[in-house]
Amino acid sequence: MTPTTWVPHAAGSGHDVDHLPYGVFTTSDEPPRVGTRIGDHVLDLAAAARATAPSYVALLDAASLNPLMAAGPETWSAVRAWVTDLLLDPAQEAALSLLPVDDVTLRLPFEVGDYVDYYASEHHATNVGRIFRPDGDALLPNWKHLPVGYHGRSGSVVVSGTAIHRPAGQRKAPTEDAPTFGPCLRLDIEAELGFVVGRALPFGERASTADFATTVFGVTGVNDWSARDIQAWEYVPLGPNLAKSFATTVGAWVTPLAALEAARVPLPGQEPAVLPYLQEEGPGGYDVEVEVELNGTVVARPPYRTMYWSPAQMLAHLTVNGASLRVGDLYASGTISGPEKDQRGSFLELSWGGREPFAVGDAERTFLEDGDEVVLRYSAPTATGRLTLGEVRGTILPTR
Amino acid sequence: MTPTTWVPHAAGSGHDVDHLPYGVFTTSDEPPRVGTRIGDHVLDLAAAARATAPSYVALLDAASLNPLMAAGPETWSAVRAWVTDLLLDPAQEAALSLLPVDDVTLRLPFEVGDYVDYYASEHHATNVGRIFRPDGDALLPNWKHLPVGYHGRSGSVVVSGTAIHRPAGQRKAPTEDAPTFGPCLRLDIEAELGFVVGRALPFGERASTADFATTVFGVTGVNDWSARDIQAWEYVPLGPNLAKSFATTVGAWVTPLAALEAARVPLPGQEPAVLPYLQEEGPGGYDVEVEVELNGTVVARPPYRTMYWSPAQMLAHLTVNGASLRVGDLYASGTISGPEKDQRGSFLELSWGGREPFAVGDAERTFLEDGDEVVLRYSAPTATGRLTLGEVRGTILPTR
Numbered sequence: 001m002t003p004t005t006w007v008p009h010a011a012g013s014g015h016d017v018d019h020l021p022y023g024v025f026t027t028s029d030e031p032p033r034v035g036t037r038i039g040d041h042v043l044d045l046a047a048a049a050r051a052t053a054p055s056y057v058a059l060l061d062a063a064s065l066n067p068l069m070a071a072g073p074e075t076w077s078a079v080r081a082w083v084t085d086l087l088l089d090p091a092q093e094a095a096l097s098l099l100p101v102d103d104v105t106l107r108l109p110f111e112v113g114d115y116v117d118y119y120a121s122e123h124h125a126t127n128v129g130r131i132f133r134p135d136g137d138a139l140l141p142n143w144k145h146l147p148v149g150y151h152g153r154s155g156s157v158v159v160s161g162t163a164i165h166r167p168a169g170q171r172k173a174p175t176e177d178a179p180t181f182g183p184c185l186r187l188d189i190e191a192e193l194g195f196v197v198g199r200a201l202p203f204g205e206r207a208s209t210a211d212f213a214t215t216v217f218g219v220t221g222v223n224d225w226s227a228r229d230i231q232a233w234e235y236v237p238l239g240p241n242l243a244k245s246f247a248t249t250v251g252a253w254v255t256p257l258a259a260l261e262a263a264r265v266p267l268p269g270q271e272p273a274v275l276p277y278l279q280e281e282g283p284g285g286y287d288v289e290v291e292v293e294l295n296g297t298v299v300a301r302p303p304y305r306t307m308y309w310s311p312a313q314m315l316a317h318l319t320v321n322g323a324s325l326r327v328g329d330l331y332a333s334g335t336i337s338g339p340e341k342d343q344r345g346s347f348l349e350l351s352w353g354g355r356e357p358f359a360v361g362d363a364e365r366t367f368l369e370d371g372d373e374v375v376l377r378y379s380a381p382t383a384t385g386r387l388t389l390g391e392v393r394g395t396i397l398p399t400r
Numbered sequence: 401m402t403p404t405t406w407v408p409h410a411a412g413s414g415h416d417v418d419h420l421p422y423g424v425f426t427t428s429d430e431p432p433r434v435g436t437r438i439g440d441h442v443l444d445l446a447a448a449a450r451a452t453a454p455s456y457v458a459l460l461d462a463a464s465l466n467p468l469m470a471a472g473p474e475t476w477s478a479v480r481a482w483v484t485d486l487l488l489d490p491a492q493e494a495a496l497s498l499l500p501v502d503d504v505t506l507r508l509p510f511e512v513g514d515y516v517d518y519y520a521s522e523h524h525a526t527n528v529g530r531i532f533r534p535d536g537d538a539l540l541p542n543w544k545h546l547p548v549g550y551h552g553r554s555g556s557v558v559v560s561g562t563a564i565h566r567p568a569g570q571r572k573a574p575t576e577d578a579p580t581f582g583p584c585l586r587l588d589i590e591a592e593l594g595f596v597v598g599r600a601l602p603f604g605e606r607a608s609t610a611d612f613a614t615t616v617f618g619v620t621g622v623n624d625w626s627a628r629d630i631q632a633w634e635y636v637p638l639g640p641n642l643a644k645s646f647a648t649t650v651g652a653w654v655t656p657l658a659a660l661e662a663a664r665v666p667l668p669g670q671e672p673a674v675l676p677y678l679q680e681e682g683p684g685g686y687d688v689e690v691e692v693e694l695n696g697t698v699v700a701r702p703p704y705r706t707m708y709w710s711p712a713q714m715l716a717h718l719t720v721n722g723a724s725l726r727v728g729d730l731y732a733s734g735t736i737s738g739p740e741k742d743q744r745g746s747f748l749e750l751s752w753g754g755r756e757p758f759a760v761g762d763a764e765r766t767f768l769e770d771g772d773e774v775v776l777r778y779s780a781p782t783a784t785g786r787l788t789l790g791e792v793r794g795t796i797l798p799t800r
Contacts (some may be wrong), residue, residue, distance in 0.1 A: 016471040030657050114555045119638060140636050145579045146570050150638040151551040153647070155514045155726045158603065164639045165604045167721035170546050170675065179545045203558065203647070204565045204800050227721070238519060239639020245551070246721040247603070259663035275570065294481045321627070321646040321800065326555045400604050400722065 014388030069198035131270030153207030191345035282309025410439030414788030469598035650789030684710030
């Protein structure tokens with residue numbers, strides 16, 4: 001049974017003491033610093049360190065999680081134990097600064113190094129293959145041998161709540177003679193899960209699948225906004241570029257891997273067997289449930305446990321060629337889609353390439369309209385209940 | 401006529417006062433700081449600022465060019481004028497610290513934000529198309545409508561002289577049933593020119609082609625090392641990833657755009673006409689000559705003036721969707737190849753997909769062997785002579 005915190009309304013809230021995600025916040029009168037969410041409050045960890053653990057001040061009185069992450073996995077464990085103890089000991093209440101979460105401004109929680117986006121859902125890759133290549137094989141030959149991925153634009157990673165201007169760009173429908181320029185006509189989401197690297201790896205070395213828990217600091221939701229008409233025209237032969245580079249939204253809270261231990265589940269199964277560098281001991285998946293909410297209506301519930309490739313495999317693949325890692329590198333799963341129609345994590349799939357509008361309350365949608373608000377919500381089991389990852393929210397504004 | 405500097409042997413050296421590239425260097429006893437190259441010497445600009453221009457100390461007593469770049473284009477001009485005056489006035493000699501270039505260690509000159517690699521040579525794209533798709537159209541339909549590009553791994557950008565371990569990875573020849581893992585069998589170079597962004601652009605705004613000279617700080621050589629066997633297997637449908645992400649080498653010196661004014665030339669011509677956001681006033685090309693040297697023998701001389709897309713067009717395309725820019729973002733041209741066989745900037749093209757070994761002195765090559773040393777050299781006309789950009793050097797070590 002989870003011990004009880006003295007913070008009111010935290011028990012069973014999704015932000016109990018078995019969660020303790022990290023974020024960076026400001027208040028009107030003080031600079032950015034690290035906090036954790038407990039119930040409906042933010043505990044100011046910079047202030048807590050000054051009061052009770054001075055050696056942590058340099059890690060937590062910081063404008064990003066990067067100093068804390070760079071301190072390494074033993075420190076991650078020690079800081080988590082210290083915060084847990086503070087929140088379980090009522091005698092600490094007087095010394096701590098607890099702020100209502102609605103009274104703080106949350107910032108992008110980490111400085112993003114490189115951002116790699118994978119394509120790890122078999123259901124998503126199969127759906128996309130069927131939509132775009134109805135007469136060919138749904139999965140390309142490499143897909144079950146390696147986690148296919150590409151580099152996104154790290155400078156375009158923004159925090160939940162940031163408004164997204166509809167991108168403009170070139171597109172050409174197959175029926176048109178020449179490309180035209182204008183606001184994206186098929187603006188989409190991709191509901192994903194992201195993994196934040198907390199440990200640097202030198203140039204030329206490799207992280208194995210077994211290094212996952214000491215290399216990845218934590219998890220955040222990701223919405224990889226996608227301009228499908230721009231993508232269809234630009235993407236050969238070097239992959240998506242401007243269709244993705246205008247914005248990627250991440251949650252304001254990074255949930256430590258340690259909080260997701262009870263959510264670990266086996267992968268659905270890999271056949272053919274993967275090469276040795278991609279093999280993994282123990283359960284590689286995570287039972288994270290996702291809700292895609294559009295203008296207040298849930299339009300899909302993608303289950304992360306159905307993903308084909310594990311995050312540890314994605315990490316091993318990322319570095320097998322000697323690529324270095326930096327603290328703050330982000331890699332994401334790619335769109336999460338399950339086998340059912342209402343488990344698809346993109347409008348491209350929910351509307352089957354725009355040909356089958358789907359219901360959103362009393363309205364219908366194929367792709368996003370100006371003014372639409374998307375919220376991705378994520379939850380996962382803990383030993384005694386559920387935790388709620390930081391939501392990933394964004395509203396579409398017209399093209400500037 | 402170029403005025404004469406008091407620094408010996410600088411006149412006509414490729415590093416005269418009309419060049420003045422910026423780099424970051426260390427000596428055994430002092431931390432990294434900004435310098436400029438003049439003749440065979442490095443002028444310590446941090447020391448020069450302390451002696452003669454204290455307001456520049458914060459920009460130049462720095463471990464990267466980012467503070468100088470972030471100061472903006474008016475400061476770029478002012479600092480260049482100040483350095484020029486110092487080097488023309490013999491009375492300054494006593495106050496300045498001039499170090500033999502062989503006595504300093506050169507560092508990666510800027511903190512790389514995002515790294516985007518284009519594919520802007522028509523000859524290169526046509527050659528690659530013919531090699532990989534002998535029965536199809538050499539150029540894909542989008543190629544003449546937009547500068548095709550993708551994001552590379554910015555954390556893998558290293559400075560000239562860094563040894564490159566041969567990457568390992570998955571590959572599968574068409575004749576094989578399943579992929580295998582091992583050291584890259586077709587390791588290649590890509591001789592490119594890179595453009596370093598010196599001005600941030602907020603999320604949602606656009607840089608036009610006319611903003612090029614106030615947005616791009618300078619130019620450096622780039623070798624985008626490429627593992628062709630890994631690339632051929634992994635690249636569908638999301639583009640190159642591990643085939644490129646192990647290392648990209650840049651020169652140690654960034655040549656300011658102002659030094660390349662005399663090298664500006666018109667593009668070869670664009671037909672069909674490009675969309676308005678890609679249109680450009682004035683000459684968009686640069687007459688930079690490149691030499692690809694392998695183990696001391698020049699194996700190709702790619703001419704940058706033959707590139708189809710201009711760097712100003714690449715910049716406008718990069719931001720037309722509202723993607724932000726950060727100081728230190730790097731974008732590169734893609735492989736520079738001219739129309740002639742000995743003007744091809746990759747071994748893939750020089751050996752026509754590995755089928756036609758080419759002579760290297762008394763030896764032959766298709767792709768790189770362990771121990772090979774590649775040096776890319778770049779030069780361009782000035783008003784009265786030529787300047788030499790920083791070389792881009794790398795030696796291949798065995799897979800770790």
